[in-house]
Amino acid sequence: MTKTLAIARTNTDILAITATAFLGLALVFVAGFANSATLHDVSHDQRHAIAFPCH
Amino acid sequence: MFKKLIVGAVFAGLAAGVLAALLELTFVVPLIAQGEQYESGDLTYFAVSDAGAAAGHDHASHDHGASMAADSPLLMPRALGTVGMFLASYTGFALVMVAGFALAERAGATITARSGVIWGLMGFLAVQLAPAFGLPPELPGSTGAPLEVRQLWWAGCVAASVGGIALLAFGRSAIMLGAGAVMLALPHLIGAPLADPSGVVPPDLAAQFTARALGTGAASWALLGTIAGAIWARDV
Numbered sequence: 001m002t003k004t005l006a007i008a009r010t011n012t013d014i015l016a017i018t019a020t021a022f023l024g025l026a027l028v029f030v031a032g033f034a035n036s037a038t039l040h041d042v043s044h045d046q047r048h049a050i051a052f053p054c055h
Numbered sequence: 056m057f058k059k060l061i062v063g064a065v066f067a068g069l070a071a072g073v074l075a076a077l078l079e080l081t082f083v084v085p086l087i088a089q090g091e092q093y094e095s096g097d098l099t100y101f102a103v104s105d106a107g108a109a110a111g112h113d114h115a116s117h118d119h120g121a122s123m124a125a126d127s128p129l130l131m132p133r134a135l136g137t138v139g140m141f142l143a144s145y146t147g148f149a150l151v152m153v154a155g156f157a158l159a160e161r162a163g164a165t166i167t168a169r170s171g172v173i174w175g176l177m178g179f180l181a182v183q184l185a186p187a188f189g190l191p192p193e194l195p196g197s198t199g200a201p202l203e204v205r206q207l208w209w210a211g212c213v214a215a216s217v218g219g220i221a222l223l224a225f226g227r228s229a230i231m232l233g234a235g236a237v238m239l240a241l242p243h244l245i246g247a248p249l250a251d252p253s254g255v256v257p258p259d260l261a262a263q264f265t266a267r268a269l270g271t272g273a274a275s276w277a278l279l280g281t282i283a284g285a286i287w288a289r290d291v
Binding site: 012016019020021023024025027028029030031032033041042043045048049050051052053054055 | 056057060061064075079083084087133134136137139140141143144146147148149150151152153154157158161183186187190191192193194195199202205206209210268269271272
């Protein structure tokens with residue numbers, strides 16, 4: 001029983017870690033990569049300063 | 056677990072994003088504005104190659120008041136977008152970093168504010184310094200290979216650098232350490248996609264921009280790691 005709980009806990013943790021990492025990557029993608037013209041204009045100076053490839 | 060991850064990342068990301076935005080608006084964005092004036096042709100730069108031409112230095116062709124024209128952007132609405140996007144990107148970096156904290160802790164590492172500084176500087180190394188080694192931070196008006204190709208190389212370089220640093224930091228065998236070193240070097244051995252240099256901005260302006268972009272990035276990443284590590288260690 002304890003072992004089952006421990007495994008369940010581990011699986012939830014891994015899910016949380018994966019979700020957090022993907023959320024972070026999504027934010028970085030929007031800020032640095034997304035091709036929409038509006039996003040590009042808003043994030044332009046930030047993209048240059050962080051040295052994301054910009055245009 | 057999810058709450059611990061999100062809370063630490065959001066506070067650290069916002070703090071580092073604010074610092075980054077302040078540093079960039081003060082030191083870097085004015086250079087971007089200047090670069091754009093060269094890009095649009097409002098300012099022109101001529102590389103004087105023959106010795107005699109220096110005597111005929113032509114003040115009509117360029118504007119020594121460039122730094123005055125590109126005045127402080129702090130009051131312009133454009134700066135709002137820049138600030139918001141810095142908060143977004145650094146919060147994104149922070150979320151990935153705390154996910155790394157959680158993985159490292161499972162592998163037996165201890166995360167503190169002090170080790171967080173190292174995490175932050177390693178993040179800077181992987182996400183800014185390593186890609187900049189191949190694709191230097193570009194002022195508007197610089198030339199480059201097609202955007203998609205550079206984005207692909209950038210993403211590959213960051214991924215390989217993160218993997219390489221993780222192997223060097225946590226690898227327990229000579230093979231893992233060697234693989235880490237190879238992963239760090241590989242993107243640069245493959246080489247970044249470059250175009251023939253034919254930019255219209257003065258090289259000294261571009262050099263100053265590159266150095267400042269990296270310097271402000273290093274400071275912001277160090278703060279990011281410190282705060283994320285400190286919050287993680289408090290075990291909220």
